[in-house]
């Protein structure tokens with residue numbers, strides 16, 4: 001019978017060769033806890049993330065825009081479900097995770113605590129928020145935990161569509177009237193800094209990054225991914241004809257990367273603590289939806305429990 005030291009040595013060896021840990025494998029408790037925390041937070045973000053855009057479904061400006069937006073918001077629900085399933089392989093139940101979201105014990109992404117004030121926000125969320133999500137999630141396809149990495153592969157494919165639809169919507173508006181162009185710029189001004197905050201606090205104030213990178217859960221640090229996002233987004237902003245609201249944003253030829261200003265980190269910590277513009281509203285809406293859906297869960301459980309005639 002292998003002992004604790006053998007298990008640890010095997011785990012370390014799998015991590016060192018960048019291979020996958022699977023649900024049946026031994027893993028350190030702290031690795032399991034970190035994964036549950038990150039995957040649950042990610043799942044909750046997808047579910048809460050349906051609200052800001054869902055707000056505009058009934059007011060989409062055309063049938064085509066409505067069909068695209070409906071498909072996108074439904075995709076977010078699907079992402080939440082793949083991620084809850086991935087978390088369940090670690091021995092936690094979805095009911096418990098949902099309860100922790102609703103009680104505020106587990107977090108979800110700060111970005112979804114900002115309001116959507118115009119239809120341009122649908123485009124900006126697709127372009128910037130899904131753009132940031134892709135930057136953060138493509139490396140997670142190579143995360144060390146198998147079920148999480150496999151869920152990310154499918155999610156990233158769908159996020160690419162989300163990003164493209166947002167960019168295409170903004171491009172259409174930028175070719176429209178001066179009022180439409182102003183709407184896009186105003187929306188980008190509001191979402192730029194919160195999008196940079198999605199990558200988490202700066203590396204020196206990120207308590208989890210070092211450990212999570214050593215375990216291969218995260219493949220890049222928060223600051224590295226933020227930089228990548230800025231470098232990717234600047235030429236897209238130029239193509240769109242919008243300006244990014246950061247006077248320090250300049251190309252640094254020596255580094256081969258852009259220099260840029262720092263977001264207001266106090267704002268990020270306040271939003272994470274629950275003091276963002278829409279935290280109360282988002283959780284209240286989610287609680288209401290959960291209560292309203294109780295009968296569906298009961299009916300589904302009763303259906304699953306009953307023996308199908310002829311198949312007993």
Ligand code: FAQ
Pocket residue numbers: 037038041042043045046049050076107108109110111125129130133136197198199200201205206207208209212218222272
């Ligand atoms: N918001 O030590 P770190 C989407 C927390 S994309 C809220 O750096 P870590 C798609 C952090 O959890 C959005 N909390 O932590 C979509 C930690 O909490 P603790 C979701 C944040 O984990 C698009 C503490 O602060 N994406 O949903 C944030 O190493 C459009 C210290 O931070 C993911 O979840 C924040 N921004 O790095 C849907 C991606 N940043 O320890 C709809 C997977 C940090 O107190 C529409 N997650 N915190 O529990 C990750 O990559 C990582 O968890 C980070 C944070 C990078 C978010």
